[in-house]
Amino acid sequence: MIELKNISKTYGMKQALKNINVTIKPGEIFGLIGHNGAGKSTAIKSLVSIIEPSEGEIWVDGEQLSENRLNIKKRIGYVSDSPDMFLRLTAAEYWNLIAVAYDVSEEEKTKQLKKFMELFDMTEHQSEVISSFSHGMRQKTFIIGALLPNPDIWILDEPMTGLDPQASFDLKELMKQHAAEGNIVLFSTHALEIAQQLCNHIAILKKGEILYDGTTQDLIAQNENESLETIYLKLAGRQSKVEENESSALFERGE
Template sequence: MISIEDLSKNYGGKKALQQLTLNIKSGEIFGFLGHNGAGKSTTLKSLVSIIEPTSGTITVDDLDLKEHRQTIKEKIAYVPDTPDIFLQLTAMEYWDLLAAAYDLSENEVKQRRQKLVDLFNMGEHVDETLASFSHGMRQKSVLIGALLSDPDIWILDEPMQGLDPQATYDLKQLMKAHAAKGKTVIFSTHNLDTAQQLCDELAILKQGKLIYNGSVNDLLAQHDNESLESIYLKMAGRQGDGHLVDDIEGETHE
């Protein structure tokens, strides 16, 4: 169980996150939805101790994050929203670096690494540098590195971005299997279909505030005969009624 209580983060005068309170249960896939700048990445980076919240508390399995930071970090796999890190390393060097950071022995990591490399079709590229990779291949490399230690909690920030359809499907299956083992998957996405397919629960953020927390089915039940896209846009942003698009198209053709 992950508990977030009154979490806030200010950047100067900007309130990136405002008194967010959530409970994320073990054994579920929990999704964050929201426009760019809504507070999704700020929340995830707070969970993995990349940024320090302005106020509020985070507890993981009844352990306070501030007091037990290292213990909690060892439970977490994190995939950032951009995979542009350690670009001078080869993929294998990058994975070896992460294995060492988690103090994993070669025997512990070798079999799992090979399964992930095979799954994401990276076998021919392990000795190439991350700098030479496409965005999608870097994303695969970062995913493999994050999952090497087989941690209980996966925190994935836009993890399907740049992935090809096969890799996207395979990652979704991995996420489902991980949750089925009683573990936790937390991810952010802009893709409503992905959220609908995967999420046991989701949180919708708007300008740093929580505007919905619950299941997709419950949300759909509250809005008869409306699509998730329509509901989401009504809640989180300008409704796509086409008026502004028509104005722009009109200007274009004048």
């Protein structure tokens, strides 16, 4: 179980996260949903120890992240929101680096790579330099690296970006299977159809604050006869001019 308790993050004068409280249980596919700049990546980078929250605590299965970083990081497979890293390495060199960092045996590495390279059509490209890859091929390279050590927690920041339809489908199937085995999958997205298709549990973020935390089904049930897109835009999108005028009138009347 992952718990974010009163997490806030400030960059200078800007508050990227404001008192976030979230619990993610084993067996869940948890979706962080929001516009660009909503705070999704900041929350994820806090979870994977890239940044330190300004306030609050993160706990994983009863262990505080700040006190047990190495042990917890070895349980996490992470895909960044940008695949433009390690560009001078070949795909195989990058995967070898991950295997060493996570203490993956040669036998296990060979088995895992064979499975994932075949699944994502990367077998013929393993000796090529990452800088020569398209965005989608870079994304597949880092997805394979994240899954290679077989971690029980997957944290994926906009993982479908740039993937072809087959790779996107295959990754979604892997996510479902991983959660069905009692593990945690956390991913960020602004694609509502993906969230509705995959997630047991979602949190909608806007300007660093949680507007909704619960199931997609409950959210739709609370807003009968409305699509998820309409519900989301009502919560996190811009107000229409009519809504802005109504809100201003209510404010002026003190309602």
